[in-house]
Amino acid sequence: MKILMLAFGTFFFKYRNQAFPLIIVALFIAAPPTTTVLGSAALEQSKDIIALLIVLAGLVLRATVIGYAYIKRGGLNKRVYAKDLVTEGMFGVCRNPLYVGNMLIYAGLFLFHGNPGVVVVGSLLFGFIYQCIIYAEEEFLANKFGEAYSAYCRDVPRWGLKLSAFSASTEGMAFNMRRVIAKDYSTISSTLIALLATEFYRVAADSISDQELSYAIVLVGVFVGVVALTGLVSSLKKMGVFDELTAAR
Incomplete structure (x- = not known):
């Protein structure tokens, strides 16, 4: 299973800019967005507000990452690559903070659409794709940086946010x-x-x-x-x- 996920990760790392918009458009065309939740327009409005807050959280997280320590996520020639092991800024809080931000944005967009099938299928599909991409990146980083990367993985979560490390990891940096x-x-x-x-x-x-x-x-x-x-x-x-x-x- 891991080998298959690595293959998926390598593929989507290369073609995500083309594939992701097509997947979203296909999902949104498959079912129209909801106008009520359980027959209630008020619940629909509340759902939309929650969705927008989730999207905003994703954008703010991405802004925080880039504002402190930007790294190029496009790799080299559309393949996974990293010249240095970046551990400062938000990368001292989470190993994949840009991807966490992206997932918040996508989850918010799907929730804003509102169709249960779109919300569930979209969120699970993008979560799986990003996990595959992360596996591909982790394999490259482990092979290139060895014990330094292993120590980094032991200290910093893959998906979670270790907010207690934010102050130390951004010390001396300007947003x-x-x-x-x-x-x-x-x-x-x-x-x-x-x-x-x-x-x-x-x-x-x-x-x-x-x-x-x-x-x-x-x-x-x-x-x-x-x-x-x-x-x-x-x-x-x-x-x-x-x-x-x-x-x-």
């Missing part, structure tokens, strides 16, 4: 908000777009009533604003505005 924007704007943008698209899907699933038309227009306006802002940040990055941050840790 870099500009780096968060430069490195994570695409994740923030895609998350907002997914939420807005899901909400518009919910409103327009059957037909847009006169009462819902204004809300639908607002959703479209916000969507356009997010896309425009994303394009602006991307253009600034290509112009070299964030060049000095690329070299910064």
